Amino acid sequence: MDSHSTGTPLWTNNIEFQRDVFTFARVQYTVDGTYGYGSTRPSERWLIDAPDSDLNFSYRLQQITSLKVSPDGRYIELTDSNLWHYPFLYIVEPGRLTFTDPEIDVLRRYLLNGGFLMCDDFWGDRELKNFTRELEKVFPDRKLEDVPLTHAIFHGVFDLKEKPQVPGVDAGIAAEFNNGKVYYRPDEREVHYKAISDDKGRIMVFVCHNTDLGDGWEREGENEYFFKQFAEKWAYPLGINIIFYAMTH
Numbered sequence: 001m002d003s004h005s006t007g008t009p010l011w012t013n014n015i016e017f018q019r020d021v022f023t024f025a026r027v028q029y030t031v032d033g034t035y036g037y038g039s040t041r042p043s044e045r046w047l048i049d050a051p052d053s054d055l056n057f058s059y060r061l062q063q064i065t066s067l068k069v070s071p072d073g074r075y076i077e078l079t080d081s082n083l084w085h086y087p088f089l090y091i092v093e094p095g096r097l098t099f100t101d102p103e104i105d106v107l108r109r110y111l112l113n114g115g116f117l118m119c120d121d122f123w124g125d126r127e128l129k130n131f132t133r134e135l136e137k138v139f140p141d142r143k144l145e146d147v148p149l150t151h152a153i154f155h156g157v158f159d160l161k162e163k164p165q166v167p168g169v170d171a172g173i174a175a176e177f178n179n180g181k182v183y184y185r186p187d188e189r190e191v192h193y194k195a196i197s198d199d200k201g202r203i204m205v206f207v208c209h210n211t212d213l214g215d216g217w218e219r220e221g222e223n224e225y226f227f228k229q230f231a232e233k234w235a236y237p238l239g240i241n242i243i244f245y246a247m248t249h
Helices: 015-020 042-047 052-064 101-112 124-138 169-175 213-218 224-248
Strands: 025-028 074-077 088-092 116-122 192-197 203-209
Touching: 025 042, 042 088, 052 213, 052 224, 088 224, 101 116, 101 124, 101 203, 116 124, 116 213, 116 224, 124 203, 169 213, 169 224, 203 224, 213 224
Parallel strands: 025 074, 025 088, 088 116, 116 203
Antiparallel strands: 192 203
């Protein structure tokens, strides 16, 4: 994928093992107005933070772990026949998306057959309520539940001592001079990590609400305070833990 900024990493892998590397797969979704459009054009919401967040994270994942990671992340629709080649999917700002009927069926089968979906960067009660409704279409018989700090997903590669809240870069930079405050509205104050699990207890859907790991990945080089306090300390460690969990459970 082509970066929008300078200084992003470049690397290659052995061509003979192209199919044996981890690929960051970002889901292309639809915003049809059911839950409003927001300030971003609906056709572009799924692209927020891309490609730099995906590229930077993929590089750090390969740098810090033993995984071989592709520099060529994938943008993919849920109905794409190649979906099954990607064990990990990422959705950004899901608070206004609407799943189509074909997507609902495919996503349910993908997840029950071992796939993993991470949802990131949506804020406030309204967006959580909206996305919960969409997940209920996929799993009407399974509830989105809080994930306790004791869960393995917080302790895989990095042993996290608290549930991190990573703000968007502007709020993160301002936090240095604002007593650490990283939210704008009262309903954005508390970070939530929620999940839907299969019958064996494996997390299939991991929801990061009132936090923005993607900005921690994308904007790591813009401000030293933001990098040290949020990207290096929280966004990368939790992101790497999530991948480790997805690939080993």
